[in-house]
Amino acid sequence: MSDASEQREREAAKLTRHEGLGGLEMLAARYRDHAYALHTHPTWVFGVVVAGVEKLRIGRRQHLAPAGSIIIVNPEEPHDGEKGAPAGWAYRTCYPDAALMAEIAEDLELRGLPMFSEGIVQAPELARAFVRAHRLAGKLDQEAAMLVVLSKLAKRFGDGKVRDRASEAGETARRFRLYGELIAADLSAGFDLAHLAAVARVTRFQVIRDFHRAAGMTPGQYLRDHRIRAASALMKTEMPLAEIAVATGFADQSHLTRVFKTIKGLSPGAWRAAA
Known part of the structure; x- marks a missing residue:
C-alpha cells in the first residue's frame, strides 16, 4: 500500500449539512495522526466516539473518551482533541445552533437554553440512538431522529439555565x-x-x-x-x-x-x- 493510500485509509472526514435542522453541520471522521488545536464554536457540540479513544480537553478538564462515550461541548467553550490510543479514534458529531437548541428547550419547557456541566457522559442507549440518527439517509427520518436524541440529551444532562x-x-x-x-x-x-x-x-x-x-x-x-x-x-x-x-x-x-x-x-x- 502506498503512503498516500495508507493515509486515506487511516484518516478521513466528511461534513454534511441538514437544511431541515437549520443547516445543522454533521461530521463523520476517522483520525490517527490529526490533532485539533484548542478552539471554540459558537454552537453546541454533540458527538459519539464510535471506535478507538479520543484524548481531549474541554474547558479546563482533560478527558479520555473511549468508544461509546458521548462528548458535549457548550458554545464558546475551548476544546481540542487528539488520539488517546495508537490507532486513533473515529467519531460522529453535530453542531446545533442556538435556534435549534431554543426549539428543544421550549418543547421541554426549560427555563433557558440547556448548558452542560459534564463534557463526557456515558449513556449507551443514547449513544447508539445518536449514531443511528447520524447515519440515516432519509432527510425526514434523520431530522426526526436527531431532534429526539438531542432532546433526550438536553433533558437528561442539561441544566436548563442560560450561562451568564x-x-x-x-x-x-x-x-x-x-x-x-x-x-x-x-x-x-x-x-x-x-x-x-x-x-x-x-x-x-x-x-x-x-x-x-x-x-x-x-x-x-x-x-x-x-x-x-x-x-x-x-x-x-x-x-x-x-x-x-x-x-x-x-x-x-x-x-x-x-x-x-x-x-x-x-x-x-x-x-x-x-x-
Missing part, C-alpha cells in the same frame, strides 16, 4: 469584551499584548489572566480561533481562498490551510465543498 458569562467575571468580563471588540474590528491587524493592555489600561500580565479566566485560552489562541471562524464564514461566498487568507490575518493561503485543518479537521477546499 458577564455576571460571572465582573471587570474581567468587561475587559474581555473590549479585547474581543478590538480584535473583531480588524482581524487582519497585527495584535500584541502591549496594545491590548494599553486599550484596557492594564498590564500585559493582566491581559493574559483575563483571557485565561474568561475564555480558557491564551490571547494568541483566541485570535487564531476567531480568524478561522471569520474565514469559515467567507468561504460560504465566492471570495478566493488567497483573498480570504489576507482578509482574516493569515500570511498566505498555505498558512490559512495549515491552521484551518488543525481546527476544522478538513482542508479549506473540502470544507468549502461541503458548504
Whole structure:
C-alpha cells in the first residue's frame, strides 16, 4: 500500500449539512495522526466516539473518551482533541445552533437554553440512538431522529439555565469584551499584548489572566480561533481562498490551510465543498 493510500485509509472526514435542522453541520471522521488545536464554536457540540479513544480537553478538564462515550461541548467553550490510543479514534458529531437548541428547550419547557456541566457522559442507549440518527439517509427520518436524541440529551444532562458569562467575571468580563471588540474590528491587524493592555489600561500580565479566566485560552489562541471562524464564514461566498487568507490575518493561503485543518479537521477546499 502506498503512503498516500495508507493515509486515506487511516484518516478521513466528511461534513454534511441538514437544511431541515437549520443547516445543522454533521461530521463523520476517522483520525490517527490529526490533532485539533484548542478552539471554540459558537454552537453546541454533540458527538459519539464510535471506535478507538479520543484524548481531549474541554474547558479546563482533560478527558479520555473511549468508544461509546458521548462528548458535549457548550458554545464558546475551548476544546481540542487528539488520539488517546495508537490507532486513533473515529467519531460522529453535530453542531446545533442556538435556534435549534431554543426549539428543544421550549418543547421541554426549560427555563433557558440547556448548558452542560459534564463534557463526557456515558449513556449507551443514547449513544447508539445518536449514531443511528447520524447515519440515516432519509432527510425526514434523520431530522426526526436527531431532534429526539438531542432532546433526550438536553433533558437528561442539561441544566436548563442560560450561562451568564458577564455576571460571572465582573471587570474581567468587561475587559474581555473590549479585547474581543478590538480584535473583531480588524482581524487582519497585527495584535500584541502591549496594545491590548494599553486599550484596557492594564498590564500585559493582566491581559493574559483575563483571557485565561474568561475564555480558557491564551490571547494568541483566541485570535487564531476567531480568524478561522471569520474565514469559515467567507468561504460560504465566492471570495478566493488567497483573498480570504489576507482578509482574516493569515500570511498566505498555505498558512490559512495549515491552521484551518488543525481546527476544522478538513482542508479549506473540502470544507468549502461541503458548504
